[in-house]
Amino acid sequence: MKAEVTQRTAVRAKMLVRGLSRSLRNSLAVIVCASQVVGCASSPESVDARYVSPNAYQNWSCGQLVDERMRLTKEVERISGLQRQNANADAAMMTVGVIVFWPVLIGLAATKDRKDELGRLKGEYDAVDLSTRTRQCTMPAPGAPSVPAVPTPESAAMIADAAGVYKGKGTTDSWCVAPTMTVTLKGDIAEGQLSELSSGATTSTISGTIDNSGVVTLEFKGTNANYFSGRVDGALKGNLLSLQFRSKTATACNYAFDLQKG
Numbered sequence: 001m002k003a004e005v006t007q008r009t010a011v012r013a014k015m016l017v018r019g020l021s022r023s024l025r026n027s028l029a030v031i032v033c034a035s036q037v038v039g040c041a042s043s044p045e046s047v048d049a050r051y052v053s054p055n056a057y058q059n060w061s062c063g064q065l066v067d068e069r070m071r072l073t074k075e076v077e078r079i080s081g082l083q084r085q086n087a088n089a090d091a092a093m094m095t096v097g098v099i100v101f102w103p104v105l106i107g108l109a110a111t112k113d114r115k116d117e118l119g120r121l122k123g124e125y126d127a128v129d130l131s132t133r134t135r136q137c138t139m140p141a142p143g144a145p146s147v148p149a150v151p152t153p154e155s156a157a158m159i160a161d162a163a164g165v166y167k168g169k170g171t172t173d174s175w176c177v178a179p180t181m182t183v184t185l186k187g188d189i190a191e192g193q194l195s196e197l198s199s200g201a202t203t204s205t206i207s208g209t210i211d212n213s214g215v216v217t218l219e220f221k222g223t224n225a226n227y228f229s230g231r232v233d234g235a236l237k238g239n240l241l242s243l244q245f246r247s248k249t250a251t252a253c254n255y256a257f258d259l260q261k262g
Helices: 002-018 022-034 062-105 115-134 153-162
Strands: 164-169 180-186 189-195 204-210 215-222 230-237 240-246 254-261
Touching: 062 115, 180 204, 180 215, 180 254, 189 215, 215 240
Parallel strands: none
Antiparallel strands: 164 180, 164 254, 180 189, 189 204, 204 215, 215 230, 230 240, 240 254
């Protein structure tokens, strides 16, 4: 019986609300939500992105960044849709409550507010998008893989032309020792050494591959915990192999290399 009464009340309230003009309904909802006596879900457009450092993605490959960007795009759209539904439902409920019996709205959280989740996702998307653009990763066409799945004559020729020894001194922050690096490309295999010391002694060994799109993915393994370990993507530009990353030392040095093919 109680459920039937509640249902009839809700129906009558909805009929009453429908009798109001849309502008009046919206005004009532905005006033109640803005009063902060109730918990209304924010519209997805009003949710700001939370800052996420792009450094979290500094060791990701272009393929990983592109895939993550696509995943986050879909997830932001999905959560935005849910948040919009909740915001609309809250607005309707608040309008009904104001007309029927507004004191019951005090302290009420009508629906789940996903603004924290949406803000985090927007921040992650911004960080991944910035990393993708900074490293000039190529975005695939819709439905296409991030790199060619099968080697083509053009990619085979590119890999053959890239063979050789790339070496040089990197630039870094004023408080850091300028690092040196040597990378040898042979076929689709890469190997080399990194030194973060003024003596030039090896502090990290390097192994890796070059893919069909010309991205050189390098795996660094430090000789101890003080030296760099991680994955870094490099880009071939003619006879230059360019890459950037941050050291794992307490000084957190930023390294940038343009290794010259010798």
